[in-house]
Amino acid sequence: MGTKIVAINTYLPEKIITNQQLENDFKRWDSEKIEAKLGIRNRHVVKDDETALDLAYNASLKTIKEYDKNKIDFVILCTQSPDYFLPSGACILQNKLGLRTNIGAFDFNLGCSGYIYGLAIAKGLINNNLANSILLIMSETYSKHIHKKDLANLTIFGDGAASTIIEKSENEHILEFVFGTDGSGFENLIVKNGAFRKKYDPNAPQISDNSGNIWTDNNLFMNGPEIFNFTIEKVPKLVDEILNKNEMTLNDIDFIIFHQANKYIIEYLRRKINIPKEKFYSNMLDTGNTVSVTIPLALEYSINNKIIKRGDKVLLCGFGVGYSWGATIIKF
Amino acid sequence: MVLVLAIHGELQLLSFKIYKMKKDIFYKELAEYLEFENIELKEDTNLNSISEYDSLAQMSIIAFIDEKFNIKLSAEQLRKITTIKSLMKLIGINNFE
Numbered sequence: 001m002g003t004k005i006v007a008i009n010t011y012l013p014e015k016i017i018t019n020q021q022l023e024n025d026f027k028r029w030d031s032e033k034i035e036a037k038l039g040i041r042n043r044h045v046v047k048d049d050e051t052a053l054d055l056a057y058n059a060s061l062k063t064i065k066e067y068d069k070n071k072i073d074f075v076i077l078c079t080q081s082p083d084y085f086l087p088s089g090a091c092i093l094q095n096k097l098g099l100r101t102n103i104g105a106f107d108f109n110l111g112c113s114g115y116i117y118g119l120a121i122a123k124g125l126i127n128n129n130l131a132n133s134i135l136l137i138m139s140e141t142y143s144k145h146i147h148k149k150d151l152a153n154l155t156i157f158g159d160g161a162a163s164t165i166i167e168k169s170e171n172e173h174i175l176e177f178v179f180g181t182d183g184s185g186f187e188n189l190i191v192k193n194g195a196f197r198k199k200y201d202p203n204a205p206q207i208s209d210n211s212g213n214i215w216t217d218n219n220l221f222m223n224g225p226e227i228f229n230f231t232i233e234k235v236p237k238l239v240d241e242i243l244n245k246n247e248m249t250l251n252d253i254d255f256i257i258f259h260q261a262n263k264y265i266i267e268y269l270r271r272k273i274n275i276p277k278e279k280f281y282s283n284m285l286d287t288g289n290t291v292s293v294t295i296p297l298a299l300e301y302s303i304n305n306k307i308i309k310r311g312d313k314v315l316l317c318g319f320g321v322g323y324s325w326g327a328t329i330i331k332f
Numbered sequence: 333m334v335l336v337l338a339i340h341g342e343l344q345l346l347s348f349k350i351y352k353m354k355k356d357i358f359y360k361e362l363a364e365y366l367e368f369e370n371i372e373l374k375e376d377t378n379l380n381s382i383s384e385y386d387s388l389a390q391m392s393i394i395a396f397i398d399e400k401f402n403i404k405l406s407a408e409q410l411r412k413i414t415t416i417k418s419l420m421k422l423i424g425i426n427n428f429e
Contacts, residue, residue, distance in 0.1 A: 038388070209387075210380075228394050228395075229406070232398050233404065
């Protein structure tokens, strides 16, 4: 027995911010240069009254239109922009989606590595006979964390949600995993204020860097250079480790999807690891970096456009905030 | 499989590490990496005086130094870079000829 991904659906909020709008608003950005270097032209962002739970609900609605919702016996939501401290968003979704009540539901908090960990949890639950059909949802609205004058982060991040169904199957399609964690880098990608270590501070002083980006400790802070260093160091090793763990080489892999951090970073990693271009997914043009949603977005696109075909082995790699990283190989 | 991996590892080393770099080539290749238009880099060029020297350019510097010298520059070190010479000191003057 094993586990299998049987459905992936994504939902992006309607509101779009274009590079041109950012160029007009900030007067210090060349929209063409941004697109060329970061590979981003548009990003979807939520309206003030729209939340991660709304996006999660809309992505899940698409799924239960094509999948018998009474089969679902576990709901797992991954988000770092929850509607409430408590309860878990997954509990609210159970009711909103009209799912059975004799099922499990919980949230977990991870960023760019979230999808890998979600698949691992789902595989573990199913293979231990704790569930048969899992609704795994990634939903993120980093735009709510970002200061309105923080052009760097406004440029990179977009909002979105993805729902995946993982089912019990005859053969194992979700192969071995590798995980990694290094909390020593926690302050390099963080929202400091707002929980209980440091409360939200309406008078938090503004901080700026020499590029003119402005934020406060209430907002998302990203130390770009350190995050880039972390990925350069960890991701090549991660790819080696996941191939070794599955007793494969790059030649055995049909397609590779990294977390879509930005085009420059993942293209650099691709060259460093010697991954052929035709095997490598690189597309965040109209979404930006949607955190834990980038990998299922890429999977949905690649399956719909027949880039991933039945029987293909696809290597997935997530890395970021925490620091947290993980990888697995999926047989489609 | 071990052999394949070994060859793979070797290729990676070859393409991502050279031991000494001619200064002229360093200026030229760094300028190409940074994609500054009509700016020639020299030892005493102050990066902070170039308007295009932003966080994207810093990302390119990190990639360049990692690729050519296999050295990681911390955010703190990047912040302290002023002239091209100060960058070369961080990389290590003995990496140049």
